[in-house]
Amino acid sequence: MIKSTFGGRILRNLRLDSLRGIAALCVLIHHALHISNSGLVDRVLSPPLSTLKSGELWERLVLSIVNGGMAVYIFFILSGAVLMASLTREEQIGPAAMARFTIRRVLRIYPAMIVAVVVFGAASHMSLRDIAENSLLLSHKVNGGTWTLQTEMLMIPFILLVAWFWSLVGTLALVAFLFWAETNLWTGAPFAADLLNVALPAFALGMLIPSQITKDAFNKLPAQSYAVFLAGMVLARFYYPIGSTPGVIVILGLAFGAVASLYHCREQKHPFDHAALTFLGRISYSLYLWHVMVIWWPFWLYAFAFGRENVSEHYLFFGLAYAALATAITVPIAALSEKYIERPFIRMGSNLFTGSRAATRARQEATG
Numbered sequence: 001m002i003k004s005t006f007g008g009r010i011l012r013n014l015r016l017d018s019l020r021g022i023a024a025l026c027v028l029i030h031h032a033l034h035i036s037n038s039g040l041v042d043r044v045l046s047p048p049l050s051t052l053k054s055g056e057l058w059e060r061l062v063l064s065i066v067n068g069g070m071a072v073y074i075f076f077i078l079s080g081a082v083l084m085a086s087l088t089r090e091e092q093i094g095p096a097a098m099a100r101f102t103i104r105r106v107l108r109i110y111p112a113m114i115v116a117v118v119v120f121g122a123a124s125h126m127s128l129r130d131i132a133e134n135s136l137l138l139s140h141k142v143n144g145g146t147w148t149l150q151t152e153m154l155m156i157p158f159i160l161l162v163a164w165f166w167s168l169v170g171t172l173a174l175v176a177f178l179f180w181a182e183t184n185l186w187t188g189a190p191f192a193a194d195l196l197n198v199a200l201p202a203f204a205l206g207m208l209i210p211s212q213i214t215k216d217a218f219n220k221l222p223a224q225s226y227a228v229f230l231a232g233m234v235l236a237r238f239y240y241p242i243g244s245t246p247g248v249i250v251i252l253g254l255a256f257g258a259v260a261s262l263y264h265c266r267e268q269k270h271p272f273d274h275a276a277l278t279f280l281g282r283i284s285y286s287l288y289l290w291h292v293m294v295i296w297w298p299f300w301l302y303a304f305a306f307g308r309e310n311v312s313e314h315y316l317f318f319g320l321a322y323a324a325l326a327t328a329i330t331v332p333i334a335a336l337s338e339k340y341i342e343r344p345f346i347r348m349g350s351n352l353f354t355g356s357r358a359a360t361r362a363r364q365e366a367t368g
Contacts, residue, residue: 013082015262017281018272019226020078023071024284027145028291028330030068032323035299037315045242062316064237072148073255076199079152080159080206081259084174087163088210098160104349105156109149110137111345112337116289117142123297145292151195155203162207171211178204185245198248205256209263218260223267229258286337287330294330295322 034040044052044059052060083101090097114135121131121142134142137150158177165173181200189196208214218225232254240247262272272278280287302322303311311318 013263014278014281015265015270015272016078016082016259017284018274018277019074019259019262019281021277021280021282021284021287023074024287024291025280025327026066026071027068027288028295028326029066029320029323030063030071031291031295032326033063033066033315033319035295036319036322037312040315041242048241049239059316061234061238064234067234067237069242070233070237070251070255073198073202073252074259075148076151076202077206077209077252077255077259079155080203081209081263082206083159084163084166084207085210087159088166093160093164093167098164100352101160102156103352105153107345107349108342109152110135112286112341113137113143113146113149113289115337115341116286116293117146120293120297123293143289143292145288147195148288150192151199154192154195155199158200159203159207162204171208171213174204174208174211178208182249185248198252201249202252202255205252206259209256209260214260215264218264219266221261223261223265223270226258226261226265226272229254229261233258283331283334283338286334286342290333290337291326291330294326294333 040059040063044056045063049057049060083105087093087097087101117134118131121134124142126142130139130141133139134146137146137153140146140150162173162177165177178201181204184193184197184200189200233251236247236250236254240250299322302318302325306318
């Protein structure tokens, strides 16, 4: 893996950052298109492929390329991989390591999220109760995108439990967790099913990525394999209707392949090493948080200027144009949020454990 360093220590895989940045940008474009025409899921994405007209096939292909759901699958698999890798570096996975892990996750997720929720909630004149509940991740009424952060926090006990079993029995614990997690696609998660049904197998796949068995398998593949897996995800999303369980399984498997290919890539030069992509990856969390306000809040003015029916009818043109405008506004906001909110709290999480190996691992989790 090609990584950045801090004081001579390995910190993070920049190629995973780049993938996360691309996924965050896809979520932004996805939302810009769907706010331009709210009927796309029912009209284009849900019907079987064979029932669509020729013009709708092109629409479905575009919507498959920038599909927000697939981007979220990538987020979850990336988190599973990075967080499991962090835990496997612990000398012992016991109460102290679990406490460090949980504190660092809270400091990683909450500060930037709270600021974004408070600003969006205040600008939208939402109640203090709704803002407080969303800030605590008890709901996602203010910033709908924070449902993924609710899921990240709910996954913490699963990750810690599986990592502890891994310390006892090795890779068998990861395989067993994946087997159980996959069954939840049919039976439903034991709680918070709307959040965890897909997240459980996604995280389980991600947690397998740092394992030796995955490394041995993916070291045999060409460096460009990630592109094949990503293209396969688009084709699978294009072929399967939204909500198809077989489609979810296929896309998760291909997303696992894409992330594992980048995680274990040994090439010294790679397209995902480009500075623009790694910058996008660095600000991806704040980009994800702030794009919601930038997309939703001023859209009424955009629709008023060009005509709501006109925007809806020509949603590809107007939606992509609006996405470009939203990106131009969101990126500098996200850069400021990353520098002045995310980074100090990541540093705080590291400094709390200064003098231990956990200090290095705290920064490693910045990619989660």
